[in-house]
Amino acid sequence: MSALHEAALRYAGRGWPVFPCRERSKAPRTAHGVLDATTDRATVERWWTKAPEANVAFATGSASGVVVLDVDDDIGAESLHSLEREHGALPLTASVVTPSGGQHYYFRHPGREIRNSASQLAPGLDIRGDGGYVLAPPSLGPNARRYEPDDRAPLAEPPVWLLERLQRPHGSTSQRTPTSEWVAIVRDGLTQGERNHGLARLTGHLLAKDVDAYLAHEIALLVNRRCKPPLEEEEVERVVASIAGRELRKRTRR
Secondary structure: OOHHHHHHHHHHHHOOOEEEEOOOOOOEOOOOHHHHOEOOHHHHHHHHHHOOOOEEEEEOEOOOOEEEEEEOHHHHHHHHHHHHHHHOOOOOOOEEEOOOOOEEEEEEOOOOOOOOEEEEEEOOEEEEOOOOEEEOOOOEOOOOOEOEEOOOOOOEOOOHHHHHHHOOOOOOOOOOOOHHHHHHHHHHOOEOOOHHHHHHHHHHHHHHOOOOHHHHHHHHHHHHOOOEOOOOHHHHHHHHHHHHHHHHHHHHOO
């Protein structure tokens, strides 16, 4: 029995509905993806006997009682640090290191609807709740790195501030940022610890105002030169590309 097969049975036995994904991928192997997720041992045995190296995904939200905060690489980490400075550190809870170097924090489902979201909290911070799913250890990413357990602590309750931010209307992550704050960012730059998050916010703001992505990139580079200290230009390009790609995809769906 493969390690992935064993893990699938273990999660199902815990009451977390699972289903197989393709090797080194998040793409489901079943016809209906997360809708096929189950805790039925015979079904899980059949799936992983047929494909012993299939990645293991489990359904998040009320189905498993788990909500996952997905911190995506450096941009997400900087956003999380900014929120923690404002609200306090996340409670100790089960967590997983992802193949990209990001982090999954597992929290107990609060008993009310938690919608899936991408960067609603802040750039690089996603939520997997009701109707969503995540890959679980020891699944493999496309880079051949595994999802690895980090903290094996019991599931904590999500912090109140996190739930409050998630309850805001979709697409409204905060109160409208005053113009004076944007002016201050452009005039003074950003300090260490605020650069990635601030440049991502500024890029998103410019794109939302229909500023051309190339112009937004040039503005971000100019602001970065006033940061203390500036980021490497390659890092600024990565921040802008991350936000611009997401915004351009949104525009194509309008």
